[in-house]
Amino acid sequence: MQFNRREFIGLGSLLLGSPVLASHGQDTSSALFLSAASNSRDEHWIVGFRWQAEQAVPVFQHALPGRAHHIAIHEGLGIYIVIARRPGSYLWIGDLESGAFLAEITVPDDRHLFGHGVFSADGSRFYAPESDWQDMTGDSGRIVSWQVRRSSDSVSMERLDEHPSYGVGPHEILLMPDQDTLVVANGGIRTHPETGREKLNIDTMQPSLVYMSASTGQLFEQRFLEEHYHQASIRHMDQTADGLIAFGIQYEGEPFDSVPLIATHRRGEAIRTLWAPEPQQGQMSQYVGSVRFDNGGRVFAASCPRGNMITFWDSERGEMIDAVRSRDGCGICAMESGFLFTTGTGRIAWYDPVQAVTRDVNAEGFDKLFWDNHLSMVNPAMKG
């Protein structure tokens, strides 16, 4: 019942076709990684580190007002935005070079954030999902657009307008290359500030994948999983340059139910559900935490922090091609070759697709940090 990597040898050959293959420790000194992190004293941080000479070298670490989730980066403006974890309400903006704090913005009292957001390519807009939580019956998901302005020593964000997300609990959000189509993962789960993170509608939830206009809010396309999978919360996703979406699922039903946890979708087509072979499908523990395509755009990684495993998938063949053990592993970034990932135990590691093994990155410079769910990166050696 153990992983047999030889069964998945296809991954290495697929990735050999990727544009750039840097070996471990080479040509990565300029890559900057950002992640939210916490410690055992329940203190929360934004941490920047570089991967140099096989070490994760701390660059900055700043205290945050509460636990965060995803970090959105705009290289041109030289800023990053830390988005508060659900049901938090702050956006914390920092300078990308020094890491220094620039501004903090709080969403209105009747709203909360979901931990995700995305910049437009030119940096003038930032889109973030919110919950209009006073609406306890309708589609309470909102996509809010902000106008972003950067001067030499400050940044301003003006709340511009908002549109419905066409669902409940919008989670990760992507902007497609046309710069108008937003892809929204409506997780489907309703919460209320009075009951914190308690899930209030598990029996009736209806998650969906939505394509909508960032400018007008028009719904372009909405896809649902089959009705008997209505408790499969669509939460995290990534896209390729040619518009393929891969998404991960967090299942709210029984732990022994047979449900898809990975799927892909392309506009105008049906959702394609992907299944891992057993025992890996069961070991995914009904929970996918983060999804990222590799540099070549065919293979993607999906982390399973509850299953202590990171899985790798071939989006064309629709098959899982490898899985590696990773205790509480969740944050993932595509590198020139393979993936860097972080874990809730404080580990940083690189998945080498050619050898199909993971190699630990020396991370002793950090003082007992637990890396949060998502890892973001600026890597001039790679596009995007």
Add this chain to the structure above:
Amino acid sequence: MKRFLCLLAGGLLSQGLLAQSNENWTEVNLAVTDNQVIPAYADFAAASASLSDAGNAFCAAPDESSLSHFREQFHASMDAWQGIQHIQFGPITYFNWNYRVHYWPDEKGTGGRQLDALIAGKNSEVLVLENFARESVGVQGFPALERLLFADDSLQALQSDQYRCQVTQTIAANISDIASGVHSRWVEEFRTTVANADDRGFFENAEDATIDFLKAQVESVRRVQQQKVEEIIGESAGQERVRRAESWRSGRSLRNLRVNVAALATLFNGNGTQATHLGSVLLPEDEVLVAEKFAILQSTLQALPDSFEEALAAEAGYASLQLVAAQLDTVFETLEASLKNTDLYLGFNSLDGD
């Protein structure tokens, strides 16, 4: 091990010490595997084989005496299961074995409805063991068998309906089949996986395997506190919900708890003859503290009867159950605080994801 952890606590981690630690983690892992896990699964397999035999004997001649024997074997098999229920990694997770042995809590009463439908269907094909394994988890394990064996009219119902009796036989055989499967997988495969955890096969390293044992230890204490005690006793006296207890039909929900805590204490302390046990990963003073808290809790549980109904009927019964919940909480908090004095993290994203 303790010297290593003292050094760690002092912040003196180096590659050399890390290498030394891996041997120690493996020593702990194998001590627990060989002294606690495999013997407990062997007990479960043996008791469940006897349960299956008792089911066959009962259905061949269903009378008061054979039913009484079947029930005794149910208790023995359930005792063995409760003694290893806390291990929720490794072979027990294959083929949904854990849920098939014991689907609980069943908040919507699904198991009962499915069992009624199965019996009404009278389909003999369903009772072929390999087919039965594909039936809903709610009809396959202890809760379903308990429903059939511990009703007031069980004897009459089972005597008058041969198919109903065959269902009890099949459930007992199914539990036995799973118990023997889990045991043999541990002996033949997973012990080797644990022993070779540093080879980066299933586990990241030996410490990763130790963390699975520690999660079994710590998270089970919390689960028992919340699911098996607090959920039953409610917020205050008079609000008890005894039918939410794990085995209320057979009147043994507190007995389950007593067995769970005894097994968790043995997991932590070892069996008395082991030089190394799971508690060895803590600082010596913390290990003593946790052991003391377990002893206090066990002493409280020892004085209680097997069922919540009996306990609540006694004078100051409610207060005694509140005390159990509080002492479970103390054990959990002491374990948590002790782990913070080590470099061991049980989880972060996995505990409360998003």
